[in-house]
Amino acid sequence: xxxxxxxxGPVTLSEEAFLTINCTYTxxxxxxxxxxxxxxxxxxxxxxxxxxxDDKGSNKGFEATYRKETTSFHLxxxxxxxxDSAVYFCALRPLIQGAQKLVFGQGTRLTINP
Amino acid sequence: NAGVTQTPKFRVLKTGQSMTxxxxxxxxxxxxxxxxxxPGMGLRLIHYSVGEGTTAKGEVPDGYNVSRLKKQNFxxxxxxxxxxxxxxxxxxxxxxxxxxxFGSGTRLTVV
Numbered sequence: 001x002x003x004x005x006x007x008x009g010p011v012t013l014s015e016e017a018f019l020t021i022n023c024t025y026t027x028x029x030x031x032x033x034x035x036x037x038x039x040x041x042x043x044x045x046x047x048x049x050x051x052x053x054d055d056k057g058s059n060k061g062f063e064a065t066y067r068k069e070t071t072s073f074h075l076x077x078x079x080x081x082x083x084d085s086a087v088y089f090c091a092l093r094p095l096i097q098g099a100q101k102l103v104f105g106q107g108t109r110l111t112i113n114p
Numbered sequence: 115n116a117g118v119t120q121t122p123k124f125r126v127l128k129t130g131q132s133m134t135x136x137x138x139x140x141x142x143x144x145x146x147x148x149x150x151x152x153p154g155m156g157l158r159l160i161h162y163s164v165g166e167g168t169t170a171k172g173e174v175p176d177g178y179n180v181s182r183l184k185k186q187n188f189x190x191x192x193x194x195x196x197x198x199x200x201x202x203x204x205x206x207x208x209x210x211x212x213x214x215x216f217g218s219g220t221r222l223t224v225v
Contacts, residue, residue, distance in 0.1 A: 004156075043118075043204055043216035044157075089156060100145050100208050101172070104156040 002027040006090050006105035013080055014113050021075040021108050023064075023090035031092040033057075033066055033073040034102070038087040047075075047088070082112045117141070120205050120217035127195045127224045135190040135220050137205030143215070145208045146188040147172075148180060150201040151219075157204065163188055195224045 007022040032051045036044040048057030053068035062077045090105040118139045127133055144165050149157040159172030161180040169180045179191045192199060205217040
């Protein structure tokens with residue numbers, strides 16, 4: 001079945017460091033791919049998405065590129081801030097008409113120190 | 115504010131007790147979902163609904179029941195709570211155009 005594997009955390013960085021959180025997936029066909037962010041005590045919020053191969057999603061300085069060849073969707077940010085501390089989830093939505101179920105990775109907790 | 119509202123936010127149950135979690139959305143979304151979040155396991159789908167009056171099983175449905183009598187509401191029931199159901203529960207809704215919107219979660223502890 002469809003699955004998402006994320007880089008294990010927790011990840012701790014200093015402010016202004018470069019961030020990469022790895023995400024790879026297994027799916028039939030070409031799913032849509034997403035990154036969600038969860039701040040403490042809150043629900044998940046969509047950070048960015050990509051719906052086809054080679055698409056680049058971007059938001060708030062974060063980027064991720066849909067790589068079909070490597071079945072990956074790694075999250076990157078050039079210079080992180082303390083406010084980026086959160087749990088990040090990679091997810092896929094299978095390309096099945098009428099179905100909108102998301103499959104999530106296990107989440108990666110990110111802590112940014114000043 | 116528009117969005118997904120979950121009640122209650124916190125609850126402690128004794129083993130064997132029952133309860134219902136309520137999810138309400140005001141965005142006229144067709145699809146609604148219940149997920150549970152456990153450490154190191156991400157979010158796992160419990161049940162979902164593709165429209166009023168319809169429900170379907172997700173990845174981890176055992177021990178839970180759901181109902182969607184009105185389009186805007188999706189109820190999750192635990193008939194006989196077990197410690198293994200201690201978790202954070204998230205409701206979400208979606209449409210073809212606007213993607214997912216999540217509620218803020220319900221933290222349930224079963225002792």
